[in-house]
Structures are given as C-alpha cells and as structure tokens.
Amino acid sequence: MWSNIQRPGQVISTILLATQAVHAIDLNLNNPDSIKSAAKAVATEMMSYYTGYRPGDNPGNLPDPYFWWEAGAMFGALIDYWAYTGDSTWNNMTTQALLWQASPDANFMPKNQTMTEGNDDQAFWGMAAMSAAERNFPNPPADQPQWLALAQAVFNSQAVRWDPTTCGGGLRWQIFTWNKGYGYKNTISNGGFFNIASRLAKYTGNKTYADWADKTWQWTADVGFLTPEYRFWDGADDTTDCKNYNLIEWTYNSGVYLLGAANMYNFTNGSDIWRDRTLQILNATNVFFSTEPENVMYERACEPVGTCQVDQKSFKAYFARWMAATTQMAPFTYDTIMPRLQASAIAAAKTCTGGPNGTSCGVKWTDQKWDGSRGLGEQMSALEVLQSNLIQEVAPPVTDANGGTSIGNPAAGSGSNDGLELGY
Ligand SMILES: *[C@@H]1O[C@H](CO)[C@@H](O)[C@H](O)[C@H]1NC(C)=O
Ligand SMILES: *[C@@H]1O[C@H](CO)[C@@H](O)[C@H](O)[C@H]1NC(C)=O
Ligand SMILES: *[C@@H]1O[C@H](CO)[C@@H](O)[C@H](O)[C@H]1NC(C)=O
Ligand SMILES: *[C@@H]1O[C@H](CO)[C@@H](O)[C@H](O)[C@H]1NC(C)=O
Ligand SMILES: *[C@@H]1O[C@H](CO)[C@@H](O)[C@H](O)[C@H]1NC(C)=O
Ligand SMILES: *[C@@H]1O[C@H](CO)[C@@H](O)[C@H](O)[C@H]1NC(C)=O
Ligand SMILES: *[C@@H]1O[C@H](CO)[C@@H](O)[C@H](O)[C@H]1NC(C)=O
Numbered sequence: 001m002w003s004n005i006q007r008p009g010q011v012i013s014t015i016l017l018a019t020q021a022v023h024a025i026d027l028n029l030n031n032p033d034s035i036k037s038a039a040k041a042v043a044t045e046m047m048s049y050y051t052g053y054r055p056g057d058n059p060g061n062l063p064d065p066y067f068w069w070e071a072g073a074m075f076g077a078l079i080d081y082w083a084y085t086g087d088s089t090w091n092n093m094t095t096q097a098l099l100w101q102a103s104p105d106a107n108f109m110p111k112n113q114t115m116t117e118g119n120d121d122q123a124f125w126g127m128a129a130m131s132a133a134e135r136n137f138p139n140p141p142a143d144q145p146q147w148l149a150l151a152q153a154v155f156n157s158q159a160v161r162w163d164p165t166t167c168g169g170g171l172r173w174q175i176f177t178w179n180k181g182y183g184y185k186n187t188i189s190n191g192g193f194f195n196i197a198s199r200l201a202k203y204t205g206n207k208t209y210a211d212w213a214d215k216t217w218q219w220t221a222d223v224g225f226l227t228p229e230y231r232f233w234d235g236a237d238d239t240t241d242c243k244n245y246n247l248i249e250w251t252y253n254s255g256v257y258l259l260g261a262a263n264m265y266n267f268t269n270g271s272d273i274w275r276d277r278t279l280q281i282l283n284a285t286n287v288f289f290s291t292e293p294e295n296v297m298y299e300r301a302c303e304p305v306g307t308c309q310v311d312q313k314s315f316k317a318y319f320a321r322w323m324a325a326t327t328q329m330a331p332f333t334y335d336t337i338m339p340r341l342q343a344s345a346i347a348a349a350k351t352c353t354g355g356p357n358g359t360s361c362g363v364k365w366t367d368q369k370w371d372g373s374r375g376l377g378e379q380m381s382a383l384e385v386l387q388s389n390l391i392q393e394v395a396p397p398v399t400d401a402n403g404g405t406s407i408g409n410p411a412a413g414s415g416s417n418d419g420l421e422l423g424y
Helices: 031-049 066-087 089-100 119-134 146-161 187-204 209-221 252-266 272-288 311-331 331-351 376-388
Strands: 185-186 235-237
Touching: 031 066, 031 376, 066 089, 066 119, 066 311, 089 119, 089 146, 119 146, 119 187, 146 187, 146 209, 185 187, 185 376, 187 209, 187 235, 187 252, 187 331, 252 272, 252 311, 272 311, 272 331, 311 331, 311 376, 331 376
Parallel strands: none
Antiparallel strands: 185 235
C-alpha cells in the first residue's frame, strides 16, 4: 500500500571505494524490495553476533559485551523484521529465545539475570512479546506461554513494584535491592511500563491498563523527568526525592513515551489531550535530528563527542522503531515522521560499507560514511531505520477485537517470581 505522500525521488547507491570491488548496501526508498534486501543484508550481519541457537549455547543470550536486555531488544527488531519483510529466516530462533528467557515463571525473570535485571531490561523483552502479539507473529505451541500473556506478565509483575514510598511513586531502575541502581528511579523503566500498559490497553480494550498508563504519565511529569518542554531527563536518585536530575537526554526515552502516547491517543478514540501529548513529544524530538545533513537522527548526548557506549549505540534502533509504529496509531504524525525516517535511512545505509563483508554499519549516520565502528547496536539501529520505511506496507497492529490471535491471561505473572521469595 502506498500513500499519496511524496517520497524522495532519489536512488541512493552506496559503493565501497576500496581496492577490491565489494558490494555494499543499495537503497532505493521508492522500491520496497530494495528496502527489504538492504534490511536483510544488515540483519544478516547483526545475526553474526548471535550464537544462542547453537547446541550447548543459551537461547536468547548474547556474548559479551552485550547485556541480556539488548538480546530482548534484538528479538523485538526481528519480529518487526518479519512483519515488514515477510522473511521468516530468524523466526524460529526468535521464538526459541523468547520462550527460553521467559522461564521459569513466564515473565522474563530468568534466575541467571537476578544480579543485573532491571525493570527496563525486563520491559525490553516484554515489549518484544507485545510486538509479537500485535503483529500476529506465529504463536508458540499451545503448551508454551503465549505472546500476549507474556506481555501481561511483565505488566503485572511491574505494577506491584510501583513504589510510592519515595518520590511519590514510580518504578525503580533495579528490581532487586542488592543491585546498584536500586535507589535510582529512571525514565526508561517507567517509560517501558507506560509503553506496555498503553499497548495492552489498545490490544485488549481493558481500561485498567489505560489507568496505569495515565498514572505513569502523570508521575513522570510530576517528578520532573518529563519537562514542560516535553523533553526527558534520564532519572534521579530517590535519596534526594528524585529532584537532583541526571540531565542526560536519550533518543529512546522520547521514543518509548511517544509510542505510548500514540497508543493512548488511539485507545481514547482520538482524545485532544493525548493528541497534544503525542504532538508535543514529537516536536521536542527535533533536537535529535541534524540540520546538515537535514533530518538525520543522531544520539546527541554521545555521538558528537564520540563517547557512545555499547548500549547507547543501539538506542536509535528503538527510537526509529517507535516512531514508525506511532504513524499507525496516530496517523496525523505521518507527515512529520516519515521525512525523518527517510533521510535517516538514506544516511544510515551510506555508513554500511565496513567490515569484512562491506555490510558493517557505523554509529554516526550524519557522517554518511562508515566511521570505523562495528557492532550489534550499529547493525540493529541501521536495520530498524531501514525497515521502518516499510511501515506503509504493513497493516496496523491487530487487537483482540480485530484479528489478534494471541491468547492472553490477565493474571499472568502475578504472584510469581519477583525475587522476593528468593530469601534475600
Ligand atoms: C561475512 O560473510 C560470511 C559468509 O557469508 C559469513 O560467514 C560471516 O559471518 C560474515 N561476517 C560478518 C561480520 O557479517
Ligand atoms: C521452525 O520450527 C517449526 C516448528 O518446530 C518447524 O516445523 C520448521 O521446520 C522450522 N523452520 C526452520 C526454518 O527451521
Ligand atoms: C542459565 O545458565 C545456565 C548455566 O549456564 C544455562 O544452562 C541456562 O540455559 C541459563 N538459562 C537461561 C534462561 O538462559
Ligand atoms: C472508542 O470507541 C469505541 C467504538 O465506538 C467504544 O466502544 C469505546 O468505548 C471507545 N473508547 C473510549 C476509551 O472512549
Ligand atoms: C487508530 O489506529 C487505526 C489503525 O492504524 C487507525 O485506522 C485509526 O484512524 C486510529 N485512530 C485515530 C483516532 O487516529
Ligand atoms: C516545538 O519545539 C520547539 C523547540 O524545538 C519550540 O521552540 C516550539 O515552541 C515547539 N512548538 C510547538 C508547537 O510546541
Ligand atoms: C483487566 O486487567 C486487570 C489488570 O491486569 C485485570 O485484573 C482484570 O482481570 C482485567 N479485566 C478483564 C475483563 O480481563
């Protein structure tokens, strides 16, 4: 399906100028097949980092230096990849990984992660399960946990962690008292919860989820992590009542709230208040796009100074993912979002000329050439921004009432392992 929106007419061909002629990524945004093959090349290299499907390895784990949460994020990207392209190459690995890491209580709280797992980490796996439900990703065997129930399990296990004893509420960053960061309340943890709650409201029609989304939005604003200008600080320690803000701004914080707001807009049948919030967040994300070259996404907190760490190199992936999904839940955002995803995809593709196969993508898309950086986050970010340009090709997310096939369980995850019964 093509909209009547104008697309860039140019054909971008990135050719690696090396001693040998190496084929690099060609990208023509006017041609869905071109976008699909570019996405496949970038995804193939992304998957060269993953070994969890091999006999004797742990499904769903990535080798160092990649943390557990980034694997959940990667399988979320692969669910989108399948929905956007129809290519099921990595579907089985994705299902295997999600089900393995959901264990033992079907809520993405595997015992191996109790020394590190934060609410944000759990949320990235939960958001992958939510995407699987929304996109009708092939359902697991009937005797296994189902996608919708997994997302509900993450929601339920986080709702009981809402903590009004400090800062007036909110989720802590860490789940377990013994982990560094237990005293920190942060935007991405609350944003992940807000995102899942709003999408569950839309998917199931159950107003309880929407009430939690409202409450989480309100708290984020009241505590000041969401500024009156609709920008997002990273978080704050609860020892100082969450008033001593860590002022760093990340693309994914704006993105995670943007899609949540868009879902609330849609759930409320187009309410003015959620329309305004969606618009305001989107407008405030101007700061994450360059003026020269125009409209190219960049991680302004670290790219200009070259300090992006492993996790941070993947953040643009989620921002692109959630911007694209926002255009389906809040169609009035389409004309603002698409030129940014188009310009960013063109610039990103130009960076994917590195490495042994000429498909390694760089960190800085604004360079419009490979910047010498290689890694899983670089590949995932390029993959997501490329495939996001197929958003008009795919149907909007399904719901219980409208084509959804995933089986839910509103009680999933409640009363199960939240660490409290481990004896600490
Ligand atoms: C490069 O391509 C070879 C052959 O297809 C593949 O085995 C290898 O994993 C690729 N390497 C990277 C970094 O993508
Ligand atoms: C994926 O898993 C299904 C069900 O176990 C199996 O029938 C199918 O052959 C697998 N596909 C691939 C490509 O491995
Ligand atoms: C936890 O670690 C053990 C030992 O390495 C491994 O056998 C198991 O598969 C891991 N569990 C998960 C969910 O990764
Ligand atoms: C949205 O509209 C539908 C259909 O008219 C209605 O059933 C639903 O209750 C409305 N939702 C809200 C939150 O007002
Ligand atoms: C809600 O999303 C659907 C699916 O994209 C769309 O058709 C509908 O117009 C949206 N509702 C509003 C109020 O924009
Ligand atoms: C959009 O954001 C800019 C800052 O980037 C701000 O100056 C402007 O007032 C905002 N516009 C609206 C309509 O909120
Ligand atoms: C709605 O969601 C809440 C929270 O998970 C749950 O307790 C309740 O049973 C759900 N209601 C229905 C009708 O599914």
